[in-house]
Amino acid sequence: MDEGAKKTEEQWRQSLTPEQFHVLREHGTERPGTSPLNQEKRDGTFYCRGCGAPLFSSETKFESGTGWPSFFAPLDRAIDTTVDRSHFMTRTEVNCARCGGHLGHVFPDGPAPTGQRYCMNGVALNFEPAPPAKD
Numbered sequence: 001m002d003e004g005a006k007k008t009e010e011q012w013r014q015s016l017t018p019e020q021f022h023v024l025r026e027h028g029t030e031r032p033g034t035s036p037l038n039q040e041k042r043d044g045t046f047y048c049r050g051c052g053a054p055l056f057s058s059e060t061k062f063e064s065g066t067g068w069p070s071f072f073a074p075l076d077r078a079i080d081t082t083v084d085r086s087h088f089m090t091r092t093e094v095n096c097a098r099c100g101g102h103l104g105h106v107f108p109d110g111p112a113p114t115g116q117r118y119c120m121n122g123v124a125l126n127f128e129p130a131p132p133a134k135d
């Protein structure tokens with residue numbers, strides 16, 4: 001984690017909406033199918049809502065059918081993972097490597113080439129479309 005991205009709980013509450021705060025800082029999960037990013041198909045980059053760090057490229061996004069934006073690989077060193085034993089399950093939690101914000105979970109049932117499915121909360125992400133290609 002980056003010390004510069006650290007904030008107090010009060011600072012996080014002021015910089016995030018209640019739903020963003022619940023997911024990023026309280027390990028919450030958005031209701032499936034609620035994120036507009038499920039339908040996002042443009043080229044671009046997905047950034048952390050907490051600190052603005054780039055996390056995923058649209059090139060690794062795929063339609064998982066779960067109702068959550070899903071990716072088969074994160075950007076280099078963008079995320080950290082920890083074992084989450086809540087809700088009577090053992091899952092691998094995905095956090096932003098920079099601010100530590102909770103993003104979602106990763107499951108070993110994704111498509112090639114990685115076989116990983118990064119199941120993300122859209123509310124924890126911010127999408128920026130790539131500028132149109134010039135030629």
Ligand SMILES: [Zn+2]
Pocket residue numbers: 048049050051052053096097098099100101
């Ligand atoms: Zn972050």
